[in-house]
Amino acid sequence: MTTRPIAVVGASAAGITAAEALRRAGWTGPLTLIGDEPHLPYDRPPLSKQLLHGAWEPARLMLRTAEQLAPLDLDLRLGTRATGLDVATRTLTLDDGQRLACAGVIIATGVAARTLPAADGLTGVFTLRTLDDALALRDRLSGGPRRLVVVGNGVLGCEAAAVARELGHEVTLIGREPVPMAAAVGPGMGELLADEHRARGVRLLTGEVAAFEPAAAADRPVQVDGVRLVDGSRLPADLVLLAIGSEPAVGWLTDPALDTTDGLGCDAYCAAAPGIYAAGDVARWEHPVHGRPLRFEHRMNATEQAMAAARNLVAELTAEAVNGTAEAAGDGAEPPERRPFAPVPYFWSDQYGLKLQAYGLTTGADQVETTVLDRDARRAVALFGRAGRAVGVLACALPPRQLRSLRALVATPVLWEEARDRLREATTVG
């Protein structure tokens, strides 16, 4: 048995799933899980929903308890950051100065929230990516009515705006795009959801931030007091949430053998280099069905891709062992085959009582058709196409019996007219 570990970098949804899948695939050697946050792996989607709302406490977000982790026999290093990776020798450098020569590495470092330098040094300006971020914002939302400006009208900004409004705060949602979430859900669905936000009392604005204005008080650090827009207008604010997208956490991967343009570039097997795989929000890989590199920041993808990457890494190490280039990967069990990772992407979003669910690709479409089934109930479906074929479908407030067939509809790109007919059929099922 090898004495070198497999290391998984990033101890969140993809990281913990990869660790478990490595064991299931037969890896009996040392297994190190490295995460720079101090917490056990936790789930992020509730951060902008139940946790921010106050309905759930942090314990409910934990993906595994310490007892559930025990059988994995992990060398768990929380509060530890990987600072470098030498690809040829598969050696990680950690922020405590340690060097870890590995049999294989799975990179699951996710993304980090984008910030604006103009907000540096001001209190009351938040991002929403980590548990600590969410708790800090929740704390400030719990002390009576506030004027909250959400900068960025994508999915995250809209979810947070909905929760803050439900909590009774005065909410302004500002984005560069006139229609909220248009990039993710298309203009028609975005308009429908904009109606819901307006009906709930959210003020929607199109514009760009020029500066954050501090309160007049001389206290340090200085509290934000307003947001100045490029057109000169001013939005008073007690709190600002920056929901302006994210950056893949690849800054530490400087080895030129790796392609780190828009995440870590991988092949169809989720391999970035021999013995080095990636999964989750950080991974951009060649999707074998769509025939182009894709990267998703979706919870379901983190789980599915981590399982695929782990299985493929064990298969590669087993093949290396058979060829005499490495120690045995498993305990003699039948080695898994390396398989291309070809999921049907899925994401959801919850805003007010509405559930949005999407299968396939909704971004990068050249054709979008939205059908409003019931305007008052905000019930609608949208079909997304590319080069004459339907590649994605999105539903809002659709009953489960109608939703069921939508995944199959876009499992592979299908001729637009055919998909449209099938969608119409699916949404008229009684």
Ligand SMILES: Cc1cc2nc3c(=O)[nH]c(=O)nc-3n(C[C@H](O)[C@H](O)[C@H](O)COP(=O)(O)OP(=O)(O)OC[C@H]3O[C@@H](n4cnc5c(N)ncnc54)[C@H](O)[C@@H]3O)c2cc1C
């Ligand atoms: C507020 C919020 C709401 C969301 N809601 C939804 C939703 O409704 N539906 C949906 O489909 N998806 C949603 N998502 C997206 C979903 O949570 C992510 O797709 C998922 O968390 C990705 O998991 P991951 O493990 O790839 O990355 P992450 O969860 O980002 O985890 C990466 C981990 O690696 C750590 N790390 C980074 N660099 C290093 C390093 N150098 N060394 C060690 N550790 C490092 C990070 O600190 C982090 O802990 C939401 C995300 C957020 C933030």
